[in-house]
Every structure is written in structure tokens, then in C-alpha cells.
Amino acid sequence: QSVLTQPPSVSAAPGQKVTISCSGSSSNIGNNEICWYQQLPGTAPKLLIYENNKRPSGIPDRFSGSKSGTSATLGITGLQTGDEADYYCGTWDSSLSAGVFGTGTKVTVL
Amino acid sequence: QVQLVQSGSELRKPGASVKVSCKASGYTFTAHSMNWVRQAPGQGLEWMGWINMHTGNPTYAQGFTGRFVFSLDTSVTTAYLQINSLKAEDSAVYYCARDDQVVRFNYWGQGTLVTVSS
Numbered sequence: 001q002s003v004l005t006q007p008p009s010v011s012a013a014p015g016q017k018v019t020i021s022c023s024g025s026s027s028n029i030g031n032n033e034i035c036w037y038q039q040l041p042g043t044a045p046k047l048l049i050y051e052n053n054k055r056p057s058g059i060p061d062r063f064s065g066s067k068s069g070t071s072a073t074l075g076i077t078g079l080q081t082g083d084e085a086d087y088y089c090g091t092w093d094s095s096l097s098a099g100v101f102g103t104g105t106k107v108t109v110l
Numbered sequence: 111q112v113q114l115v116q117s118g119s120e121l122r123k124p125g126a127s128v129k130v131s132c133k134a135s136g137y138t139f140t141a142h143s144m145n146w147v148r149q150a151p152g153q154g155l156e157w158m159g160w161i162n163m164h165t166g167n168p169t170y171a172q173g174f175t176g177r178f179v180f181s182l183d184t185s186v187t188t189a190y191l192q193i194n195s196l197k198a199e200d201s202a203v204y205y206c207a208r209d210d211q212v213v214r215f216n217y218w219g220q221g222t223l224v225t226v227s228s
């Protein structure tokens with residue numbers, strides 16, 4: 001059972017926008033920086049966002065991250081069929097002294 | 111370029127052991143901690159823990175103590191995950207992931223599928 005909660009799925013038409021929430025607590029999101037990962041089917045996860053809202057080189061600006069209090073949000077604009085994947089938030093939990101991932105959200109492009 | 115290349119799929123019987131390797135290249139091996147992440151079939155990501163590349167000291171997450179062993183061989187820039195006394199519920203894909211900062215994994219191995227079945 002993950003300490004970070006995400007919606008199981010979100011969907012939208014090509015070109016539209018989706019947002020994925022990640023809800024935690026003061027011991028994780030509230031006091032630590034968050035990352036977001038994209039996992040395409042059958043592949044390893046890929047870092048999309050780090051330090052709440054920064055993108056590694058090569059990640060398009062269609063992907064954005066934000067954090068407020070004990071929640072974080074990943075936004076994807078201009079949705080493409082290639083964005084169909086599972087998305088995970090991740091951070092450190094200071095109470096558990098452990099890394100934690102969210103429950104994961106499947107993005108479907110209609 | 112940075113690469114993490116893991117060993118191939120493994121099939122083991124319950125009670126046996128397995129050792130998964132993660133060969134690193136393209137960077138200074140000891141400059142970044144190595145983490146291990148488990149993904150059971152159809153499930154999410156689970157952080158298993160990490161190993162200090164300078165001391166070789168491992169840290170295990172809850173649920174991964176006792177049967178799981180992280181180790182290193184710096185002479186061949188390889189990290190290892192050994193699982194002892196395998197159970198059916200250990201069947202999963204295991205990933206190594208290089209740590210840029212805490213839980214910030216910019217580089218991942220391709221994953222190793224471990225199947226435990228009699």
C-alpha cells in the first residue's frame with residue numbers, strides 16, 4: 001500500500017490536456033521534492049519531472065509539474081498517442097526513511 | 111553515455127536463490143548511489159532500497175529485509191541484487207536505478223524478470 005495516492009486512470013482526446021494528482025502527507029510531499037516518471041508499456045520508467053517542476057533535457061515542455069502543500073500535480077498538454085503510459089510520482093518519506101512511489105495512473109488517449 | 115545493463119530473465123523454483131546484476135558504464139561508478147525497484151506483474155513501482163557506493167553499506171526498505179542482499183563489485187562497475195529463499199510472490203521485474211538525488215532516478219536498467227515457479 002503506497003503512501004502516495006494517484007487516480008487509477010485519466011483520459012482525454014488527442015491535443016487536449018490531462019492532469020494527474022499525487023496526494024501525500026507532511027512526511028513525504030509536504031517536506032521533500034517530488035519526481036514524476038513515465039512508464040511506457042514493457043519498458044523501464046523514465047524521469048519526466050524532478051524537484052517538483054524541472055524537466056530533464058529532452059523532455060518536452062508539454063509536461064509540467066507543480067506542488068502545493070501535501071499534493072503534487074503532473075500536467076500534460078497537447079496530448080499525443082505516444083503519451084499513453086503509466087505515470088508515477090515519487091519522493092522521500094522522512095518518517096519511513098524510505099523512497100516512496102505513487103499508486104500509478106494510466107493515461108489513455110481517446 | 112550513461113548505461114545500466116541488467117542480466118537476463120531468470121526462472122527459479124521456490125526456495126532457491128537468484129542474483130541479478132546491473133553493469134554501469136559511462137560515468138564514475140562510485141559517484142552515484144544505486145537503488146533497486148521492484149514491479150510485480152500488473153502492479154506499481156516499489157522502492158526496495160539503495161547501496162552506498164563508497165562503503166558498500168546497503169539500506170533496505172521495509173519488506174525487503176532478511177532475504178534481499180545488495181552488493182557491489184567496483185572493479186567491474188557492477189551492482190548486484192541477490193534474493194534468497196525465493197517465494198512465488200517474489201516474481202516480478204527488478205530494476206536498478208542510478209540516484210542523482212534522493213529518489214531522483216535519471217537512469218534505469220532495462221529490468222530483469224524473475225519468475226519463481228515450481
